[in-house]
Amino acid sequence: MPFESGQVPQGEARKRVVMQYYPYLLMFVVFDVVGMFLFAWGMSFADIPAADSFFVLLFLFLLGAPLGYALKMALNRENW
Amino acid sequence: MVNLPTTPADILPFIIAVVTSHTFITIVIFPGLIHLIVVVMFLTWYERKLLARIQLRIGPLYAGGLGGILQPIADGMKLIFKEVMIPYKADKPLFLGIPLALVFLGALPFAVIPFGQHWVIANLDVGLVFVFAVASLFPSMILIFAWASNSKYPFLGGLRSLFQQVAYEIPMWISTLSVVMLAGSLNLVQIVNAQQKMWFIGPAFLSFVVFFIASMAELERLPFDLPSAEPELVAGWFTESSGAIFMVIFLALYMKLYLMSSLITVLFLGGWWGPAFLPQPVWFLLKALVVATLIIIPRGVYARLRVDLLIKVGWTRLLVIALANVFITVALLSTGVLSAWGL
Amino acid sequence: MDLSIPPDITFVVLTTITLLAAIMALQSKELIYGAISLAVSFIGIAGFFVSLDAPYLAMLQIAVYVGAVVVLILFTIMLVRRDEPDKDEMGESSEGAAGLWIAGLLAVSIAGIAALAGPSLPTTPATGNLPISQLGPVLAETYPVPLIILALLLSGALLGALVLAKVDR
C-alpha cells in the first residue's frame, strides 16, 4: 500500500460469521410471509365478513405460540 | 401528448411543450429528481446545523453566507475530486456497483409517494407494498457491499446492519397494517384521501409509535446507530468507501431519511392536507421536515444501545406491540367507535 | 403458451434477463455471485408477474424471495465459507452431459406439449385490470382452511429449522 499509514491489515477479512442472530433471520423469513398475507387481508377488511376475518385472526393467533417459543430459544445463549 | 417534430422549426416549440408538460415536470422537477437532490442536500446541511445548535456549537458557517447553506455543494465538490480508493483484493464490480444500486433503490420509492393530490409520478394500487418491497432490498445490498470491501470493520458493520434492519422491518410492516385497514387501500393517494377528516395518528397512535421507532432503527440513527458505531467500527459498513463512492452512499442514506419522514407524513400525518392558505406540496414538505427534525434530534442527545439488546427489543417488544395493535384495530373498526370520522 | 404471443419487447427482455441470471446462478464460480444472480432472476420473474397483471404478487415475490430468502442464503453462505478456496464444483463431465440431456429433453417435451395445446388457448390476454382488492376476500372467504394449514406449516418450519440449527452440547 503506497500511501497508507498505520498498521498493515492482517488475516482474512471474510471470516465465518457468528450464529448468534441466525434464529432472528429465520423469524424474519416467516413473518415476511405472514405480513404479506395480512396486507392482502387488511386492504379489504371492510369488504370481508366478520366470520372470515375470524379465520385470519385465528391464523395470527396460532402463530403466537411458535413465536414465543422461538424467541425463548433465540434468547437462550446456550443454544448458539 | 405532444406530436413529434417534423420540421426543424418545430423543434424548439416541441422542446418547450415537453418541458412544460405535467409528466416531465413530475418526473424531473417536482416530486422527481431535482427536488429530491435539493432536499437531500438541504437535509445534510440541516442536520449539521441542528446538531451544532443542540450542542451549543455553530456548525457550517462560511460557504454561501446564510449560515453556510451552500456547504453541501462544497462537500460534494470535495468528495468528487478525491481519489477513489479500492481496497486490496476487494470485489471490484460489486464494490463500485452496489452504491449506485443503493441510490437507485433509494430514489425509486419516491415514484409512488404523493406530495399533493396530483403531484405523484406513479399512482400505483400497490404503492405501500411497493415501498416496502424496495426497502427490503437494502439489507442484502449492504451485506454484499460490506462483503465486497474485504475488510473486517465493514463486514462486522454490515452484519450488524443486516440484523438490525431485519429485526425492525417486520414491526414496521405490521404496524402499518392498521393504517391500511383504516383506509381500506394500499394506494398511498387513497390513504391520504382517507385522512381528510382525521389524521391517522389519532386512531392508530400505537402504530405511529412503533413505526417511528422502527424507522429510526431502519435509518441507523442514534440511539440505534450500531452499524456505524464510530468508536468500535470506524464508520461501519461504509468504512472502506472513499471519495465519490462515499458521496453516493451518503446520498442514498439521506434519501432514505427523507423517504421515511415522507412515509410517516403520508401514513399518519395526513399527507398534504392542511388549511388552504398554503398549496398542498408545501404542507407536505413542512410536515416531512418536522418529522425529519424529530428523527435527527436524538442524535444530539442519546447514547447508543448494545447490539443484542437492540435486536431483542425489536423482536420481543415492538413486534408484540405491533401484533397486538392489529387486534386493537379490528376491535375499534368492528365496534364502530371510529364511525364519527367516517372510517 | 408463450409461443402464441407475438414476441413483444418486454417479454424478450425479461426472458433474457431471467434465463441468463438463472444460468449464472448455477454456473458462477463464487457462491455470492450465484446468490446475486438468483436474486436478479427472481426480480425478472416479478417483472413477468407485473406484465401478467398481478402486481401484488410481484411485490410479494420481491419482498419474500429477494428480501428474505436471498438474505438467508447469503448469511448461510457466509456461515459455511471454507477457509481454502472452492474446488471445481462441476461433477464428472459424463454426469454433466447426462444432466444436460435430461433437462433438455424435459424442456423440449414440455414446450412441445405447450405448442400442441397452444391453439386451444385464448391467444390474447384479458384486458382491463384485475382489482388487487379481490385478493383479500378470495383469500379469506374461499380458502380459510389452507390459511390455517399454512399457519401450522409456518410454525412447523420455524421451529424445525431452529431445532435443527441449534448447537447440541
Added chain:
Amino acid sequence: MSAALLGIGIYGLSVKRNAIRILFAVELIVNAANLNFVAFARYMNPSEVTGQVIVFYSIAAAAMEAAVGLALILVAFRLNSTIDVRKLNKLKG
C-alpha cells in the same frame, strides 16, 4: 420460457455438487411453476384471482422450504465440514 427455467433447474438439481447450488435449482423450479400458474390463470380465466392466490401459498411454502433446507445445510456443514453432497454419503457405511 417457463419450460426453459424448469430445464435449467433440473439440470442444476442433477449435476451440481454444492448443496446450496441444489437449493438454488429447487427455487428456480418452484418459480417456473409459479409463473405457469399466473400465466395460465390470466389467459384462461381472466376474471378471477384464484391462480394468484395459489401462488401466494406456493411462495410461502417455498420460502419455508428454503429456510429448513438452509438449516439442514448448516447441520451438515457442522457435522462434516463440507457441503458437497457427493461427500455426504456417510449412511453407506
